[in-house]
Amino acid sequence: MSGPRSQVAREVAASRSKGTHTSMFLRMLWRAAVLRRGRAASALFAMVVAAAVATAMLNLYVDVQAKLQREFRNYGANIILVGKNNAPLPADTLSHVDSVLAGRGIAAPFAMIVARTSDGQPVVVAGTDFNRVRQLNHWWSVTQWPSSPSQALVGVRALPVVSPKDQPFDLTFEGHTIHLTPAGTVQTGASEDSRIYVPLNEFVNWTGVQPSTIEVAVSGSTQDIAFAMKRLAAEIPAADVRPVRQIVEGEARVLGKTRATLLAAAALIILTAALCVLSTLIGWVFDRRRDFAIMKALGASERLLNGFFAAEAASLGAIGALIGFGFGIGIAMWIGRANFHASVSPRLSVLPIVLVGSMAITLLSAVLPISLLRRVQPAVILRGE
Amino acid sequence: MFVRLVYESFRRQKRRKLLAATAITLGVTVATAMIAVATDIGDKINRELRTIGANLIVTPQEDSLDVEIGGVDLKPPSDGAYLNEKDLSNILGIFWHNNITGFAPMLPVPVKLSDRDQAVDATLLGTYFSKAVTYGKETLTTGVRNTHPWWKVTGAWPIDSSDDVLIGERLAQRLGTHAGDQVTFDHREFHVSGILSTGSVEDDQIVAPLALAQQVLGRPGAVRRIYVSALTKPEDALARRDPKSMSGAIYDRWYCSPYPQSIAFQLQEAIPHSRAEQIRQVSQNEGAVLTRIEGLIFLITLAALFASALAVSAAMATTIFERRAEVGLMKALGAGKLAIASIFFAEAALLALFGGIVGFVTGSLLAHRMGESIFNSQISISPVLLPIILAIAVIVTFAGSATAIRRAVQFDPVFALRGEL
Numbered sequence: 001m002s003g004p005r006s007q008v009a010r011e012v013a014a015s016r017s018k019g020t021h022t023s024m025f026l027r028m029l030w031r032a033a034v035l036r037r038g039r040a041a042s043a044l045f046a047m048v049v050a051a052a053v054a055t056a057m058l059n060l061y062v063d064v065q066a067k068l069q070r071e072f073r074n075y076g077a078n079i080i081l082v083g084k085n086n087a088p089l090p091a092d093t094l095s096h097v098d099s100v101l102a103g104r105g106i107a108a109p110f111a112m113i114v115a116r117t118s119d120g121q122p123v124v125v126a127g128t129d130f131n132r133v134r135q136l137n138h139w140w141s142v143t144q145w146p147s148s149p150s151q152a153l154v155g156v157r158a159l160p161v162v163s164p165k166d167q168p169f170d171l172t173f174e175g176h177t178i179h180l181t182p183a184g185t186v187q188t189g190a191s192e193d194s195r196i197y198v199p200l201n202e203f204v205n206w207t208g209v210q211p212s213t214i215e216v217a218v219s220g221s222t223q224d225i226a227f228a229m230k231r232l233a234a235e236i237p238a239a240d241v242r243p244v245r246q247i248v249e250g251e252a253r254v255l256g257k258t259r260a261t262l263l264a265a266a267a268l269i270i271l272t273a274a275l276c277v278l279s280t281l282i283g284w285v286f287d288r289r290r291d292f293a294i295m296k297a298l299g300a301s302e303r304l305l306n307g308f309f310a311a312e313a314a315s316l317g318a319i320g321a322l323i324g325f326g327f328g329i330g331i332a333m334w335i336g337r338a339n340f341h342a343s344v345s346p347r348l349s350v351l352p353i354v355l356v357g358s359m360a361i362t363l364l365s366a367v368l369p370i371s372l373l374r375r376v377q378p379a380v381i382l383r384g385e
Numbered sequence: 386m387f388v389r390l391v392y393e394s395f396r397r398q399k400r401r402k403l404l405a406a407t408a409i410t411l412g413v414t415v416a417t418a419m420i421a422v423a424t425d426i427g428d429k430i431n432r433e434l435r436t437i438g439a440n441l442i443v444t445p446q447e448d449s450l451d452v453e454i455g456g457v458d459l460k461p462p463s464d465g466a467y468l469n470e471k472d473l474s475n476i477l478g479i480f481w482h483n484n485i486t487g488f489a490p491m492l493p494v495p496v497k498l499s500d501r502d503q504a505v506d507a508t509l510l511g512t513y514f515s516k517a518v519t520y521g522k523e524t525l526t527t528g529v530r531n532t533h534p535w536w537k538v539t540g541a542w543p544i545d546s547s548d549d550v551l552i553g554e555r556l557a558q559r560l561g562t563h564a565g566d567q568v569t570f571d572h573r574e575f576h577v578s579g580i581l582s583t584g585s586v587e588d589d590q591i592v593a594p595l596a597l598a599q600q601v602l603g604r605p606g607a608v609r610r611i612y613v614s615a616l617t618k619p620e621d622a623l624a625r626r627d628p629k630s631m632s633g634a635i636y637d638r639w640y641c642s643p644y645p646q647s648i649a650f651q652l653q654e655a656i657p658h659s660r661a662e663q664i665r666q667v668s669q670n671e672g673a674v675l676t677r678i679e680g681l682i683f684l685i686t687l688a689a690l691f692a693s694a695l696a697v698s699a700a701m702a703t704t705i706f707e708r709r710a711e712v713g714l715m716k717a718l719g720a721g722k723l724a725i726a727s728i729f730f731a732e733a734a735l736l737a738l739f740g741g742i743v744g745f746v747t748g749s750l751l752a753h754r755m756g757e758s759i760f761n762s763q764i765s766i767s768p769v770l771l772p773i774i775l776a777i778a779v780i781v782t783f784a785g786s787a788t789a790i791r792r793a794v795q796f797d798p799v800f801a802l803r804g805e806l
Contacts, residue, residue, distance in 0.1 A: 046699055053692050057685070064681065071677055074670045075437070086455070112454045122452045122459065139669040161450055189442055189664040194451040213455075245535045245584035250437035257433055258678050260759045261422060262685070268415045268751075269689045275411060276696035279404070283703030331688075339680040 029312055032291070039284050044320055046280040050273035051324020051358050056331040057266035058350045063332070064262055065255060067340045069219065072251040074138045077108075077215035079229055081239040088210035090238055097214055100231050105218040108132035109211035111203055112195075115171040117162050124195045125171060127203025127211070136217055140192070144184030146199065151183035153197040159185055162196065171196070178206045214239075222252055274361050281316075281365035285309065289373055293381035302374070309366045317362030321355045328354070387724075391731050401704045402736065408700030409740025410747065412693030413778050417748025419689040420774075421766035422755060426682045429760045430675055431616045435486050436534045439612035440668040441649050443468065443661045455586060458493045458508055467492075467607035468659055470595065475655035476613065477520035484616040484643050487531040489513055490608040492598045496570040496591070500560050507556060508590045509570065511598020516545040529592075532614045536587070540564030540579025545594045549578040553588040571601045613652060613661075617645045619672030697778075698785025701736075705729060705789035713798040722794040729793070733786045734779055741778035745771055 033040045081097065083089045088111070097107045111127040130145055130153070146153055154162065159182065163169045168181045178198070186192055204210065218228040225248060233241040295305055329346045336344030373381070395402055445466035452460040468490075476488055492511035497504040513528030528545070529536055541564075543549035552562050557580045560568070567574045568591065581592055599605050618624075623635070624644035631639060640647055645663040652661035663669075715725055749766045756764030 042702075046695070049692075049695055053688055056688065060681070060685075068674065068677065071670070071674050074673060076666060082455075114452055114454065114459055121450070123450055124452055124454060137666070139665040141665060158450055188666060189662045189668075190666065191451055191453060194453075242584050246436075246438050246533075249535050250434065253436055254430060254433045254674065254678075257430065257759055258681075261426065261682065261755070264755050264759070265419060265422070265682070265685050265689065268418065269685070269692050272411060272415050272689070272692045272696050275408060276692065276699045279408060279696070279700045279703050283699075283706060286707065335681070335684050339684060340677060 025308070025311070028308060029315065032288070032312060039287060040316075043277075043280050043284045044316060044323075046277045047316060047320025047358060047362065048324040048327065050270075050277045050361075051321045051354050052327035052331060053273045053324075054270045054357065055325045055328025055350055055354050056335070057262075057269055058353060059329065059332040059344060059347050060335060061259070061262050061266055062347050062350070063336070063344045065221070065259060067336070067342060067344070068255055068258060069221065069251070070340075070342070072247070072255075073217055073219050075247050075251070076137045076139070076244075077217050078225055078244050078247045078251075079216040079218060079232065080242050080244060081214040081216065081232065081236065082242070083212050084238060084240050086212065087238070088212045089214065089236075091210060093214060093236055093239065094211070096235050097216060097232065100228065100235055101216070101218065104220060104224070105216060105228070106132060106135045107214050107216040108136045109200060110213045110215065111200065111207075111209050111211040112213075113173055113207050113209055115173040115196075118170050118172075121161055123158055123161060123171070124191075125173070125203070126195050126197050127200040127207075127209075128197055129200050130197070133197075136215060137188075139188065141187045142184055146183035146197075149199065149202060150178075150180055151199075152180040153184060153186050154182045155193040155195045155197075156185045156187045157193040158196055173207050176206055178202070222248065270357075274357075277358075277361050278365045281313070281362060282369050285313075285366055285369040286373075289369075289376075289381050292370070292373055293376075293378035297378040297382070306367075306370065309370055310363060313362040313366035314359050317359035318355065320362075321358035324358070325351055325354055387728065387731070390728055391735070394728070394732060395735070401707065402732075405700050405704045405736050406740050406743075409697050409736055409778060409782060410744040412697040412781070413741050413744025413774060414748040414751060415693045416690050416777070417745050417766060417770075417774055418751040418755065419686040420770065421749065421752035421764050423679075423682050423686040424766075425752075425756070425764045427675060427679050428616065429756070429762065429764070430678050431671075432486065432762075433760070434671045434674065435614050435616070437671070438535075438664075438667055439487075439489070439532050439614045440617065440645060440664055440671060441613040441615055441652065441661060442664050443611040443613060443652055443656055443659050444609075446658045446660045448660075455589070457506075457589070458495060465609075466658070467604065467609060468611065468656060470599075470606045470608050472656045472659075473608070473611065474518050474520040476611075476652060477518065477523045477525055479648070479651040479655050480641065481615065481643050481648050481651060482520075482523065484648065485525070486614045486616060487525070487527040488611055488613040489527065489529045489532045490595055490611045492595060492602065492607060492609045493590075494598050494602045496601060498560070498591075499569045505560070507570075509550075509598055509601060510587065510590050510592045511595040511602075512592060513595055514542050514545050532612050533583070535583065537582045538579040539582070540577075543578045543594060546596070547578075547594065548575055548597055550575045550591050550593040550597070551579050551581040552577050553590045553592070554580050554582045555588040556590065611656075613648075615645070615648050616643065617648060617668065617671070618643045619676045620644050620646065620668075694781045694785070697781050701733060701782055701785040702789040705786055705793055709793060709796055710802060712793045712796060713800075713802040716794075716796075716798040717802065725794050726790050729786060729790045730783065733782045737779040737782035738775060740782075741775040742771075744778070745774055 094107060094109050101107060108129055113125055114122050115125045117123055134145060142153065163182050166182055168179060170177050170179055180198060218225050229241050229243060332344045336342055445468050447466045449465045470490065473490060476485060489512050494509045494511065496507055496509045498507050515526055515528045515530045517524055517526045530542065538551060543551060550568065552568060562568060562577055564577060564579045566577050568577050581587060599607055623639055624646050628636060628639060628650060645668040649661040649663055653659055712725060752764045752766055756762055
């Protein structure tokens with residue numbers, strides 16, 4: 001009769017003692033944080049700052065490539081398609097290019113001939129799609145884009161030749177004449193200045209010449225550009241697909257160097273922040289050597305003590321890392337807005353790195369002073385020596 | 386007594402002082418290195434951006450329209466004006482000549498190649514490959530090899546004084562020519578020293594030393610256009626203004642700033658009968674990229690300064706907090722708050738000066754290493770910055786210690802001595 005009852009009692013006692021154990025452990029952790037609010041808060045503050053700085057730096061490091069690539073797209077085309085052996089491209093080439101790009105870039109067609117002005121001067125006339133050129137070549141300094149038919153965009157050097165008084169002018173190509181009104185001028189400092197640009201459909205009606213060149217600006221990394229080139233070459237066998245090497249190579253160099261600088265800066269800053277956490281936490285743990293001594297004097301085992309301080313450090317690290325992550329994302333987004341005028345998207349992949357790093361640093365800064373204190377007799381610490 | 390207290394504090398508490406000094410040194414190292422990088426990054430990235438090509442072009446003032454499609458010049462050679470090769474060296478004499486990283490003259494000449502009994506129309510492009518140009522005491526070795534770094538040659542680059550030529554890869558493929566073969570035009574045979582690949586119109590051309598092209602054209606000293614690579618400052622509102630409408634002081638400021646516009650203006654002054662302008666594709670976007678990268682590094686430098694200030698404060702606070710018992714003893718012996726605070730501040734100042742100097746040196750070394758490994762060039766920090774950085778170190782150390790010192794002098798000596806705080 002006493003058998004089952006004593007067994008129940010034993011189970012209850014066991015579960016209760018387990019329960020007290022856990023709750024006592026949690027209670028100690030909680031009271032340690034509440035009673036020494038000032039010190040705990042300053043340790044947490046250091047941790048939050050370090051985690052925030054680390055998050056912001058890592059986030060920027062991951063994002064800066066995309067941001068700068070966008071800036072480099074303003075240089076215009078990085079791929080050029082020309083008809084093989086200078087033949088015109090098939091009429092459906094542009095729609096093929098658009099389907100390959102699928103929104104990840106912009107393409108503009110160009111067709112060119114040499115026409116004669118009314119007084120017989122040769123001038124290069126190009127037919128193009130103004131809406132596309134406008135998006136592709138941001139650096140063109142244009143006074144007024146053509147908006148209605150029969151309007152032309154005239155290069156600043158061509159203007160005095162064809163239309164010195166801004167009056168409408170005639171151009172002749174193989175016996176066919178076209179009447180154009182200058183809408184505005186284009187200035188680039190390059191060959192565009194000597195040309196006259198007209199809408200592509202009017203150009204084709206007038207000359208019968210189809211576009212022979214398509215300039216393509218693909219957004220993305222070097223691999224994306226190489227991949228797009230490969231697909232364009234496969235889809236459009238009639239075209240010669242070439243990279244604009246000066247742009248592609250220059251972009252790769254500048255991006256690489258900027259990222260390397262950023263990485264070095266991030267390493268330095270994270271190291272400094274970690275040092276800050278380390279010194280604050282070591283101070284905090286050292287400060288509590290009396291708690292340590294009392295626990296030891298009351299018979300706490302080495303394992304329990306280590307576990308206590310480790311749990312404390314780890315939870316501080318985790319909480320600090322989470323709060324800091326939030327702040328860090330905020331900083332990175334602010335920098336993105338202030339510097340790149342675009343939002344920096346939060347990278348959740350940074351979180352595990354920051355979390356693990358924070359906990360590793362807090363654990364390290366808890367373990368270091370404890371291994372020093374362990375050798376000291378509790379009595380010595382309690383006497384205040 | 387004061388000096389002795391400070392001295393003994395350093396002698397007896399080596400570990401603590403070492404910890405604080407290490408923190409300050411590290412903080413100053415990071416701050417110095419980042420400031421050095423931030424002040425130099427603009428110049429470094431500017432040089433990297435030069436690999437995209439020249440940003441200024443000089444053409445004859447009275448030139449007729451260019452008639453050129455796909456790199457084939459359709460303008461008759463008799464047409465149009467030329468610049469004089471002799472005036473090229475004037476480029477090294479302009480106000481911003483130190484910002485000129487290179488220039489390359491170009492002279493396109495239409496030629497007929499004889500290829501197995503048939504004639505092929507092609508363009509012969511005369512230029513400098515790598516030629517030393519002297520102006521007064523200045524010498525600059527310049528040419529397409531530094532203004533057009535994306536040009537690649539299989540074989541060897543021709544020497545500027547030779548009659549060797551390069552053949553563009555697509556033209557070479559059409560003709561079946563290889564490096565080391567001969568090519569015939571202008572009733573002569575020329576040695577092909579290499580095959581040129583540019584990914585652009587030059588792939589269909591023959592590129593030769595300038596003197597050779599002038600000889601073929603029959604116009605010694607003629608140059609059609611000059612590409613100039615210059616380090617420039619991103620343009621702002623002042624840069625875009627018309628120099629003719631400026632008053633004296635503003636004009637001077639405009640003239641003495643390395644804007645693309647003002648360098649173009651100076652090139653135009655230096656080369657008679659010329660017209661210089663910026664190549665907008667290169668110079669406009671360069672400004673944008675440069676501003677972004679400089680802004681980014683500036684913000685990151687601020688973050689670095691903030692982090693190092695925090696690290697120094699944290700270390701100082703910890704070392705002072707650990708010395709409560711000492712403060713209690715001094716107070717029990719009758720020391721005033723001012724006396725105690727001044728001892729701590731004197732110690733902090735000594736630590737800051739020591740850490741500041743060591744940190745400045747290691748920071749400069751670090752910046753130097755970063756410059757070498759990332760940009761293959763030096764990042765140097767001017768010694769003028771040393772006092773500024775030392776002052777910052779002292780201020781940050783004081784600020785970091787202030788709260789801890791204030792709390793330390795407020796302790797009741799009884800509790801502090803019994804260790805009950």
